[in-house]
Amino acid sequence: MKTVEPHVDARRMWRKFKSGAMMTAAVLATLLTLVPLFLVLGYLVKQGVNGINWAFFTRLPRPVGEPGGGMGNAVLGTLEVVGLASVLAVIVGVGTGIYLSEPGRNRSVANGVRFAADVLMGVPSIVVGIFVYAVVVRPMGGFSALAGAIALAVMMTPLVARTTEQALSMVPAELRESALALGIPRWRTSLSVVARTAARGITTGVLLALARIAGETAPLLFTAFGNQYWSTSLRRPIAALTVQVYTYAISPFEDWHRQAWAGALVLTAMVLVVEGVVRSISGRGLRTPR
Amino acid sequence: MAKIRLVRMSAYFGRTRALREINLDIPEFNVTAVIGPSGCGKSTLVRCINRMHETVKDARVEGDVLLDGENIYGPGVDPVQIRRRVGMVFQKPAPFPTMSIQDNVAVGLNLNGLALNRGERAEIVERSLRRAALWNEVKDDLGKPGTSLSGGQQQRLCIARALAVEPEVLLMDEPCSALDPISTAHIEELVLELKSQYTIVIVTHNMQQAARVSDFTAFLLGGVLIEFGDTKQIFTNPERQETEDYITGRFG
Known part of the structure; x- marks a missing residue:
C-alpha cells in the first residue's frame, strides 16, 4: 500500500x-419532518379505528344519544361532489394547459391566463366558497351538490391547468415537428401526439389536484351545505365527509366525536389511495425517446 | 425535369434573413445534396420546401417555391396538404414514444382521417417498412414500442413513417448525424434505392456522404447559394473559389 x-x-x-x-x-x-406526520397518522388511526365498521359506510347518521349509525351518505356525497368537480376541472384545466403549451398561441394572452391561474391557486378556499355562493347558490335558490362541485372545480382547475402545461412542455419538440411534417393538422398533432405522450404526467397532475381538493371543507360549507339523509340529486344539498367531520367535531357529544375521528380516518385513507395510484403511475416514469 | 423550383426565395427569422434570394431547380428522381458550413441555412432551405419553416415563431418566406409548377406559397394553398406530398426526416430519430412500431408507420394515415381496414393498413405498414429496409428486422415485433429499436433502426422507422403517407419528395435533414457508421451506411444505401421513386433532397455536413449519395449538389454559404451543379463536377472541378475552399477543407 x-x-x-x-x-x-x-x-x-x-x-x-x-x-x-x-x-x-x-x-x-x-x-x-416525518415525526409529526406519523404522529398525526398514528393518532388518527388510534382514535378513528374504533368508529369504523360496516355500518359506518352503509348507515345514515343517527340523532344524538342513539348508538350506531354511520356516515354512508357523506362518503357517497364526497365521491359524487369530488367526482363531478374532477370532471369539470379536467375538461377546463386540461384544455387550458394544452392552450398554454401551444407554440402558436398569443403570448400575452397566455401570460394573462397563467397569471390568473396562479392567483386563483392562492385564493383562500373560503373565498371560493363565498364566490360560488353568490354566483350559483343564490341564483339557484338553494344549496346544492352542483354548487359544491363547482366550488371544488374552481379550486382544482388552475392546478390541473398548470400541471398539464408542465407535462406537455416536457414532450420533446421533435415529436411535434415530426407529426406536422407528416401532414397531420395542428390540432391533431397537439391532441393525438403531444398530449398523448404526456398523458401519464397529465394524469398524475389531475390525481394530485384531486387529492388536494378532496380534503377541502370551507368551499363546501355554503355550497353543498351538508345533508342528514341519502341524496344524490345535484339540485339538493348533499353531505360530504369533510363537512360532516367538521360539524361532528365541534359538537359537544362523545358519540359524534368518535364518528368524526372515523370520518377523518376514512377521508385520509381515500386520499392515500389516490396518492398510491399516482405513485404507481409516475413510478413507471414518462417514457421519452432518447 | 425540375420537380421543385425555388424562385428568388428568401427566408426570415423575425428580422434576420437566413436565406437570400435562392434560385434553384431540383430535378425529379435524383438525389440533391445541400452542403455548407454550420449556420449557412441548409436546414432552413429544405424546411421551406414543405412549409415547415413557418411553424417557427416569427419565421416567414418570400419568393416562390414551385412544386410541379405550382407555387406552394400561393394563396389558398394548405400547408398540411403540401406536407403530405413532401415528406421529411429529421436529424434526431423521433419515433412517437406512445406508439408501437406499426402504429408509428401508420400514424400519418390514421391521424389524417383516412379510413383503412386492417388488411389495407397492414399492407401499407409492410410496404413502407420494406421500402425503408427495416421489415426483416422488425416483422416479428410490430407491436413493440418504436423507441425500443436502436438509433439506426429508429431513423429507418422514421423514414418508413414518412413514406407511408406516399409523398413525392423526401427531405432529409442530416439524417445520419446521430448515427454510427454502420447505420449511416444503411441509410445511404436506402437513399440510393429510394431515388427511383422519390425526389430526394438531403442536407449533410459530411462531404463524403454528399459525394457518395447525390447526383447534384448545392453549396450554400451565409444564406447565399454559391454554386449548384452535378455532384462530380462540384467535387472535382468547382467553378467558384469558395466551393473549392470548402470541399478541400480550408474552412467549415
Whole structure:
C-alpha cells in the first residue's frame, strides 16, 4: 500500500468529518419532518379505528344519544361532489394547459391566463366558497351538490391547468415537428401526439389536484351545505365527509366525536389511495425517446 | 425535369434573413445534396420546401417555391396538404414514444382521417417498412414500442413513417448525424434505392456522404447559394473559389 503524505491524510479526515456531519444533519431534518406526520397518522388511526365498521359506510347518521349509525351518505356525497368537480376541472384545466403549451398561441394572452391561474391557486378556499355562493347558490335558490362541485372545480382547475402545461412542455419538440411534417393538422398533432405522450404526467397532475381538493371543507360549507339523509340529486344539498367531520367535531357529544375521528380516518385513507395510484403511475416514469 | 423550383426565395427569422434570394431547380428522381458550413441555412432551405419553416415563431418566406409548377406559397394553398406530398426526416430519430412500431408507420394515415381496414393498413405498414429496409428486422415485433429499436433502426422507422403517407419528395435533414457508421451506411444505401421513386433532397455536413449519395449538389454559404451543379463536377472541378475552399477543407 502506498504511504500518504500526512497533511493529505489530515485533509481527507477533515473531509470525511464534514461529510459525516452533513449527513447526520440531513437525517435529523428528515426525521423532524416525518415525526409529526406519523404522529398525526398514528393518532388518527388510534382514535378513528374504533368508529369504523360496516355500518359506518352503509348507515345514515343517527340523532344524538342513539348508538350506531354511520356516515354512508357523506362518503357517497364526497365521491359524487369530488367526482363531478374532477370532471369539470379536467375538461377546463386540461384544455387550458394544452392552450398554454401551444407554440402558436398569443403570448400575452397566455401570460394573462397563467397569471390568473396562479392567483386563483392562492385564493383562500373560503373565498371560493363565498364566490360560488353568490354566483350559483343564490341564483339557484338553494344549496346544492352542483354548487359544491363547482366550488371544488374552481379550486382544482388552475392546478390541473398548470400541471398539464408542465407535462406537455416536457414532450420533446421533435415529436411535434415530426407529426406536422407528416401532414397531420395542428390540432391533431397537439391532441393525438403531444398530449398523448404526456398523458401519464397529465394524469398524475389531475390525481394530485384531486387529492388536494378532496380534503377541502370551507368551499363546501355554503355550497353543498351538508345533508342528514341519502341524496344524490345535484339540485339538493348533499353531505360530504369533510363537512360532516367538521360539524361532528365541534359538537359537544362523545358519540359524534368518535364518528368524526372515523370520518377523518376514512377521508385520509381515500386520499392515500389516490396518492398510491399516482405513485404507481409516475413510478413507471414518462417514457421519452432518447 | 425540375420537380421543385425555388424562385428568388428568401427566408426570415423575425428580422434576420437566413436565406437570400435562392434560385434553384431540383430535378425529379435524383438525389440533391445541400452542403455548407454550420449556420449557412441548409436546414432552413429544405424546411421551406414543405412549409415547415413557418411553424417557427416569427419565421416567414418570400419568393416562390414551385412544386410541379405550382407555387406552394400561393394563396389558398394548405400547408398540411403540401406536407403530405413532401415528406421529411429529421436529424434526431423521433419515433412517437406512445406508439408501437406499426402504429408509428401508420400514424400519418390514421391521424389524417383516412379510413383503412386492417388488411389495407397492414399492407401499407409492410410496404413502407420494406421500402425503408427495416421489415426483416422488425416483422416479428410490430407491436413493440418504436423507441425500443436502436438509433439506426429508429431513423429507418422514421423514414418508413414518412413514406407511408406516399409523398413525392423526401427531405432529409442530416439524417445520419446521430448515427454510427454502420447505420449511416444503411441509410445511404436506402437513399440510393429510394431515388427511383422519390425526389430526394438531403442536407449533410459530411462531404463524403454528399459525394457518395447525390447526383447534384448545392453549396450554400451565409444564406447565399454559391454554386449548384452535378455532384462530380462540384467535387472535382468547382467553378467558384469558395466551393473549392470548402470541399478541400480550408474552412467549415
